[in-house]
Amino acid sequence: MSPEQKAGQVLLPFFTGTDAGAHAAVVERLHLAGAIIMGDNVPLDPQGKVDLAAMAATNKRLATAATADGRPWPGIIGVDQEGGIVARLNAPLTEWPSPMSYGATGSVPLTKEAGQGLAGELVPLGFNTDFAPDTDVTIGPADPTIGARSMSADPDAASSLGVAFTQGMLAAGVLPAVKHFPGHGSVTTDSHLNLPTQPATVAELAARDWKPFQAAIAAGAPMVMTGHIAVPALEPGVPASLSQPTYAALRGLGFKGVAVTDALNMGAVHKQYPAGAAAVMALAAGADLLLMPADVGQAHAAIVNAVATGSLPAARLDEAALRVATMMTWHARAAAGTGTPTGTPAGSGAALAAKVSAAAVTVLSGHCGGALASGAVRVTGGSPADRARFADAAARNGLALGSGPLVSLIPYGGRPAGGDIAVALDAPWPLQHSAAPIKVALYGRSQGAFDALAAVLAGTAPAPGKLPAAVGSYPAGTGCP
Structure with a gap:
């Protein structure tokens, strides 16, 4: 691959509006890894529901553009679909409850079934990647960002449930990305706005925040997302997503898959590292896939220039591009080996989602x-x-x-x-x-x-759920016997 192709292979951009044709041209020209679909990219029918045929056509157009340069592996077509408040795709797809529901049920089998059910509805629309689940361990009301996106305040529960959801997604034929390493549930600033600081020591992180990531890695998770969190114990003042010691810590847990950054257009990064600086820094630090740079053209040019001038080692770009290509090759082979998953119809998970809520x-x-x-x-x-x-x-x-x-x-x-x-x-x-x-x-x-x-x-049904996190004087585990 040329330097331009390799630079594109590590970039997963966003676009605005529903004109997939214009974005497909950019994907093709810059040899990009694929695309992520955000809320404003979702075509709607006259009733305000997802136009399923149009969504599938959009994704097919973008997937075709990603392989236009002859690469034999599929492009990444991704979305953020966690359930609860983070759901880019609404009706007629199933509306899933907040992930904290799984912690309240305490049921690993039900969580795995839900992961498969949620992911299964993405497949007919052409999605092969979902940036879920959130395996952050929440600290409670002082956590302004994650909240009910976290499955539990208990690291062991967050670990087992996160692995179950991930395995369910993979069974449906969708690549998961566990997030946000080194742990976003225990910081008190919203990284969409500013850079949070994680004051914990490495030992404290390993005993709490890193446990779900360790479990996911041991279970073979293909992708881990790094968050925009400064960890002074690793590298003071630098977002984890751009920090070499953070990626070293992640690899130290045994991770061999794709390390993807959180969106690089978020305030915690973009305010401090404009233009293509964040992309080059993240790559140099150890990231393999750069999500949503503020300007993908600038990011691409900056990577190519950094390799040409020697400020970014060519071997580091090679390593990152190879990891992404390997993951997508593996994904294609896994799908072919099981018979290509056809997914499930939109809305088919409604009964299962209701079952989760009834148990939670x-x-x-x-x-x-x-x-x-x-x-x-x-x-x-x-x-x-x-x-x-x-x-x-x-x-x-x-x-x-x-x-x-x-x-x-x-x-x-x-x-x-x-x-x-x-x-x-x-x-x-x-x-x-x-x-x-x-x-x-x-x-x-x-x-x-x-x-x-x-x-x-x-009084026609019991309330079987247990609090997955303390609420004031009500300890975790509170609920009806």
């Missing part, structure tokens, strides 16, 4: 067994869509609306609530200071999640 719903305070509300309830909070879904679920479970106990729905980022029954639809932290005597963690706002909630309120 957690009562922190309030009696277990029997109805929490009899006959009728009132509802406040949440969005109009949340309240509409609650109303549908209530009707199916014999609960009228308009009188009785007040159910307060707390949305993502919402504040503590009063009323008679407070329900957290995302991370459970707001329940800590909620005045309502009955507190319920739901970890989701899909119709299936609301059905699970209504069944618990009406």
